[in-house]
Structures are given as structure tokens and as C-alpha cells.
Amino acid sequence: xxxxxxxxxxxxxxxxxxxxxxxxxxxxxxxxxxxxxxxxxxxxxxxxxxxxxxxxxxxxxxxxxxxxxxxxxxxxxxxxxxxxxxxxxxxxxxxxxxxxxxxxxxxxxxxxxxxxxxxxxxxxxxxxxxxxxxxxxxxxxxxxxxxxxxxxxxxxxxxxxxxxxxxxxxxxxxxxxxxxxxxxxxxxxxxxxxxxxxxxxxxxxxxxxxxxxxxxxxxxxxxxxxxxxxxxxxxxxxxxxxxxxxxxxxxxxxxxxxxxxxxxxxxxxxxxxxxxxxxxxxxxxxxxxxxxxxxxxxxxxxxxxxxxxxxxxxxxxxxxxxxxxxxxxxxxxxxxxxxxxxxxxxxxxxxxxxxxxxxxxxxxxxxxxxxxxxxxxxxxxxxxxxxxxxxxxxxxxxxxxxxxxxxxxxxx
Amino acid sequence: xxxxxxxxxxxxxxxxxxxxxxxxxxxxxxxxxxxxxxxxxxxxxxxxxxxxxxxxxxxxxxxxxxxxxxxxxxxxxxxxxxxxxxxxxxxxxxxxxxxxxxxxxxxxxxxxxxxxxxxxxxxxxxxxxxxxxxxxxxxxxxxxxxxxxxxxxxxxxxxxxxxxxxxxxxxxxxxxxxxxxxxxxxxxxxxxxxxxxxxxxxxxxxxxxxxxxxxxxxxxxxxxxxxxxxxxxxxxxxxxxxxxxxxxxxxxxxxxxxxxxxxxxxxxxxxxxxxxxxxxxxxxxxxxxxxxxxxxxxxxxxxxxxxxxxxxxxxxxxxxxxxxxxxxxxxxxxxxxxxxxxxxxxxxxxxxxxxxxxxxxxxxxxxxxxxxxxxxxxxxxxxxxxxxxxxxxxxxxxxxxxxxxxxxxxxx
Numbered sequence: 001x002x003x004x005x006x007x008x009x010x011x012x013x014x015x016x017x018x019x020x021x022x023x024x025x026x027x028x029x030x031x032x033x034x035x036x037x038x039x040x041x042x043x044x045x046x047x048x049x050x051x052x053x054x055x056x057x058x059x060x061x062x063x064x065x066x067x068x069x070x071x072x073x074x075x076x077x078x079x080x081x082x083x084x085x086x087x088x089x090x091x092x093x094x095x096x097x098x099x100x101x102x103x104x105x106x107x108x109x110x111x112x113x114x115x116x117x118x119x120x121x122x123x124x125x126x127x128x129x130x131x132x133x134x135x136x137x138x139x140x141x142x143x144x145x146x147x148x149x150x151x152x153x154x155x156x157x158x159x160x161x162x163x164x165x166x167x168x169x170x171x172x173x174x175x176x177x178x179x180x181x182x183x184x185x186x187x188x189x190x191x192x193x194x195x196x197x198x199x200x201x202x203x204x205x206x207x208x209x210x211x212x213x214x215x216x217x218x219x220x221x222x223x224x225x226x227x228x229x230x231x232x233x234x235x236x237x238x239x240x241x242x243x244x245x246x247x248x249x250x251x252x253x254x255x256x257x258x259x260x261x262x263x264x265x266x267x268x269x270x271x272x273x274x275x276x277x278x279x280x281x282x283x284x285x286x287x288x289x290x291x292x293x294x295x296x297x298x299x300x301x302x303x304x305x306x307x308x309x310x311x312x313x314x315x316x317x318x319x320x321x322x323x324x325x326x327x328x329x330x331x332x333x334x335x336x337x338x339x340x341x342x343x344x345x346x347x348x349x350x351x352x353x354x355x356x357x358x359x360x361x362x363x364x365x366x367x368x369x370x371x372x373x374x375x376x377x378x379x380x381x382x383x384x385x386x387x388x389x390x391x392x393x394x395x396x397x398x399x400x401x402x403x404x405x406x407x408x409x410x411x412x
Numbered sequence: 413x414x415x416x417x418x419x420x421x422x423x424x425x426x427x428x429x430x431x432x433x434x435x436x437x438x439x440x441x442x443x444x445x446x447x448x449x450x451x452x453x454x455x456x457x458x459x460x461x462x463x464x465x466x467x468x469x470x471x472x473x474x475x476x477x478x479x480x481x482x483x484x485x486x487x488x489x490x491x492x493x494x495x496x497x498x499x500x501x502x503x504x505x506x507x508x509x510x511x512x513x514x515x516x517x518x519x520x521x522x523x524x525x526x527x528x529x530x531x532x533x534x535x536x537x538x539x540x541x542x543x544x545x546x547x548x549x550x551x552x553x554x555x556x557x558x559x560x561x562x563x564x565x566x567x568x569x570x571x572x573x574x575x576x577x578x579x580x581x582x583x584x585x586x587x588x589x590x591x592x593x594x595x596x597x598x599x600x601x602x603x604x605x606x607x608x609x610x611x612x613x614x615x616x617x618x619x620x621x622x623x624x625x626x627x628x629x630x631x632x633x634x635x636x637x638x639x640x641x642x643x644x645x646x647x648x649x650x651x652x653x654x655x656x657x658x659x660x661x662x663x664x665x666x667x668x669x670x671x672x673x674x675x676x677x678x679x680x681x682x683x684x685x686x687x688x689x690x691x692x693x694x695x696x697x698x699x700x701x702x703x704x705x706x707x708x709x710x711x712x713x714x715x716x717x718x719x720x721x722x723x724x725x726x727x728x729x730x731x732x733x734x735x736x737x738x739x740x741x742x743x744x745x746x747x748x749x750x751x752x753x754x755x756x757x758x759x760x761x762x763x764x765x766x767x768x769x770x771x772x773x774x775x776x777x778x779x780x781x782x783x784x785x786x787x788x789x790x791x792x793x794x795x796x797x798x799x800x801x802x803x804x805x806x807x808x809x810x811x812x813x814x815x816x817x818x819x820x821x822x823x824x
Contacts, residue, residue, distance in 0.1 A: 132551060271678050272680070288705055319441055
């Protein structure tokens, strides 16, 4: 018999509770034992329903209950989630979490504490909601190493960019519409500024390299500067724009970045639209694996948590997926990328001449999108520092204004 | 300490041996114990190398060795793989397999024998090579049920169709080229006639419904009738043609099929090209998960096998994923699909009139691909039996010859 407690009875916590109830017989058969929720921690009070009799406001009722052997942490945030998680692990309880803030900051300590206490700290639901990512990745890492990880890791921004493209609309109006429809938070910064995707990328990279990847050191750009005109030019080239979290890993040095990037609309990530998420791993021998699906939602996230619970109850010992030693990120300015550059001009031929002079080539690929006095082109792959110098030079050319630029996800 | 034996030292078996050697230290750390290969069964003799001293021609040397606790079956075929697997399981050994023939026929019996002997029978590598499919599916089925499974499950046919599209080439010449390049067998029937994809679909469906799905009852069409002209019309409509294995599951009745189908070239399966495989599951709550990657190959397949070995050594008890009770397949002729129909004509207007008369609508969607005296159109969704009657009627119209037709993967 396994007894669980749920800390935090919001969308995710209540989803876990109801899915565990509805699937109790089936889960019991698969686990070989019944799994029953004994306690629910929440600051709020509520009455009625099956959950109310289990409610407590005091975490001690869970941490000190020796019958409870597994805890679902669905509170979010660093505090008090960190303290409660650490104390539950030290009491030998498994903890399963959807809390990407906590995992991205304290994952190494918590997994080490789990291992020292013959318990598991698991968090499949922290990246990609119901998409199975961490468990397959971990299994593949038994025999492979990852050379690139890349993905669309935030559903809100992918929804906004997909709608901008589909309706030929601007960022502000599309964000407002997404907020009305419940696809964006009232304070959308964590999503639209790329921080959510950045934390998820850091978690995946920590697993890939076995060391702590500090998310605050990953260069991160959001999507608020993406315009209607950028999509018009990207579309004219057969491309689209997505917020991509990408990292190349060479000799254990990570070149990571979160930014809106241009990619083919017929590519595996280019067709991932709406609130869908996707992540692709390039391995030494398997080439490439893509995992995609809806990246959030009450029941998918609950499903991921219950999968972790089932594993924790059967595999009670596991080495930490990463240590606290910080992984090396490559020096800023060293990344090599091709880019799409959009500019306005007063004289078309003069603008082309200036760009070709600055980029020292007659082979720039130009995009004609039918917008008066605007053009766009693809640069060759260049180091960030070199590109920055060239784009400054181009901006100084008379009659030219550089409007925006995007890295290409892959070289054309 | 875990001792393994490998039965069958071909591409897969030798891949497992070398990957286990190369990653020995890391695998030991993850498993918490060393995993060492003690015996290799093969009919051939070979000398030199690390494997030779372990070679035996007698399966008894493995089955009767009480120190060996896990067996990799990479022989393929039904016999003697079935007998050896059954005896190993009855001796309490785990068996991990890449043998889709055996799993699709005797999976239920073998899993039952495993469960009765506190051992595991596992076969992640039998579907999709190195793509993690069975393990994630099984985890998701803890809390979800599948309403549709669909995929590109055969790399050879996907390579051939991708090349036909890319090079505007016919089937026969592309097959020959694929054989020359090693992407197709000398006897290509199992692949090009759809049987390989059909067995893999049957395995996935058996997992989804928990009962034996008889692959020989799944309507299966291969790709040898797909022509250059079919691709020309599909492309003109923004579509492509893929060999799709698809099943809808309603009230535990399965409507399954393997056939070349028309789908958007900007859809998640439409962008899966070359030897890549992909499978998509539609769940009750998660909507849709897509898993894709290279579906075969020595090292990816070895990786999947070693993942299974790692799980079997840590989770030694598991309920069989399906029983021997046969699942119900829907009656033939009941499936409802829209189709792309290609025909030649002597009079363009008369051909259109005839098609609209037969399909009783003025809303057929016509495709103009610039091929003289040919056209194609999309039908509305129709029961197979109704469609067959209409297409017979259309074929009788004067000056018309129906050349080919394809189900659409999704309604347009």
C-alpha cells in the first residue's frame, strides 16, 4: 500500500487527485499495490467533495506522517516548496514535482538528498507538461550523448507567434487576444520574455551534461519585438518564426540560447503550431529524436506526475541526474549563426549595394515580400561579434534603417 | 552483478555487445551493478575479438546457466526464437527482444510466462528502432486511453516515397536505387508491401487496448502502385504521400489500416522524410503526442535494447501489456475516408461533370497539375463500400479512366 500527499491544490494538484481517483483500479493493477491520497496541503480552506476531508494547512502533517511515502509538490515557486521538498526527502519520502523554478535552481541538491535517503526526486512534468521528455532522454543517455537539444518549450509564445502568422497580426493585439482566451497570463513576462523556456532548457541541458546549467547565464530574448512585417518576409521565404530554445554541446561546453528564430515552415519544429511544444535531441548514434505534444494543461501534467509516482514506487534508488558542479557555457559573442535581416530604405539598389558591401559578398539571399521600401536578406553564418560590427556599419549607411533581425534555426 | 547472454550475433546483437562494453562504467553507475555479457549464441563460428571467447552454438549453455539473468534475443523469426525465449523466461530470466515477428504473434503468451516467473519480456526495439515509443506509451496509458494511433513505421518505404517526391521519379527505379544504397532489402516485399508496418501497428494497438491485435486481419496495402503522377497531383495540392499505419479506437473496437495516404506536406507526419519514422498517439486528455526519429540502425536499436535491460533489472515484476484474448477489428467496408482520385479523360468538362454526377455534389475539390488529359479531385468522406460503388460507376463513364486513389490521412 502506498500513501501519497499532495502539496498545493491548484490546477495541477487537483488534477493529480482526480486522475488518481478515476484510475485507481488500473493504477493498482499496474503498480501491484493500491496508491491512495492521504493528505492535501493548501493554504485555502474548502469544503465538500472528496478532497476536503484530507485538507491540512500544516506541512508537518505530511512530513511527520510516516505512513506517507510519496509527496506530490505542485505548489510552484521556490519557497516554501524547497524547504518542504527537502524535509520530505530527508524523511525518506519520494517527491514528484512539476515545479520548474525549484528544479532549475535546486535540482542537484534535491536529487542528492533523495539519493542519500533511498528516495526519488522526479519532475517529468516540469518540462513539456504531458509530453514524455525527461524519462526517454534519461533512458537514451544510458548509451548515447547529446550534441544538440532544441525545442519549442513554451506554449503561450508559440500560440502567440502562430496566431500572428495565421492572422497577419501584430504582437500587442495578439497577446491581448491570447490573454482573453486564457492562453496567456495577465502578467505574461515569464512566458513572452523567454524565461520559462530558458528554465526548461536549463533543466534538459543539466540532464544532458550531468552538471548544473545555470539558466540565468543563458542568453534569452523574448518575442515582444517580433512584428507583422517580420512574418511577412519570413513567409515570403517559405519560413516561419518560432521562439526556439537551442543548445549545442561540444566537449562538454554548452552554447545555449533562447530567441525567436527563423526556420522552414516545412521543418519538424516549423510545423509545431498553437500551444504545442516540441523538443528535438541530436544524439551520437540515433541522429535525432523529436518529441512533441501539448506542453501544459491540468490532465496531461497530472498524467506526467502519476507516471513519475509509478516509477518512484518501483525504482526507489537512482543516481542524481546532475551534480551541483556548474557546467561551462561558451563565451558570449562566439556563437556562429546565419540571420534574416529586415531593413527599410529610400533607394532599393543603394540598400542592396550597401548590404553586399558590408557583408563582403554578392551572394546574399534577398526576400521580396511586396512591402514598399522594405527588404530582407539572409546573411552567411557569422560569429555574433562580427555580425554585430557589420550590422552597425550597415545602419550607418545613408537611407537605410535596420528594422529587425533573427537567427536562422538551421543554415539554409 | 548481472550476467547477460546475447542470442543472435548479427547487426543488432553485435551492436548490443559493443555498446554494453563501451558504456560499461556509466551503465554500472546508473544500474547500481555491473552488467556483463557471459555468453553469445550464434550458428556461425568466428574467432578473434572480444566476442569469440563467449561464443556457443548451443542454446542450452545459456538457458541452463543459472548465473545468466537476462537474455537479449536478436535472432529474429519465429523459430527457434519462440522456444528459446519461452524456456529462458520459464527459467526466470528476463528476455529483451527486437523481434517484431515473434512479439506480434506470441507476445501475450511470452509476457504471461514472464509474469508467472517473476521476469520481464520487453521489446522497445521491435517498433521504431531507437525511438522511445513503447515505454512512453505504457506510462501514458497509466492515466489515459488512446483514441487514435497513426504513424510512419517503416523507414524503407518512407525513404522510397520521399525520393520519388524529391526526384519526380517512379517506384521501380527508386526501389532499385534504394537497394543499391542499402536502404531496401534484396527481397523488399516485407517493407514495400506494408507487412512490416502492419506488424508494428499491431504491437502498438495490442498495448493500447490490452488485448491481442491480429496483424493478419489489418487491411494492408503497400506502395508499389504509387506513381510519379500521383505525387505530381498531391504536390499541386500542397500535399504528399506517405505509407501510413493508422487506427481509430472507439469502444474498444479498432478500425486499423496500413496504406499509402495523402496528407499535408506541412503536417507533423508530412514533414517526416527519408528513413525517419514517427508515431502519433491521440489520448483522451493530452490530445496528441508525436514521437519521431530514425526507425532502425545498429546503434539506435542496441540503445533501445539496453534501455529495456536496465528497466528489467530494476523492475522485475510487471503485468503483461496485453492478454491473448483477441481484440475486435471493425467490419471491412465500414471505414469512412475522404480520398484523392486521379483519372485520365478525353474531354475535361465531361470528366468533371461525370465525377460530380457520381459523387452527387458540385463541391468536389479539383487539382490542376498541368498533366495533359489528367485531373484529380478530393472526394467527401465516404464509407468504403459507398466509395467503391461510386468509383465503379465513374469508371464506366465514357472517356474516363480512374488511374489511382488514396485515402486522405485527415479530412481537409
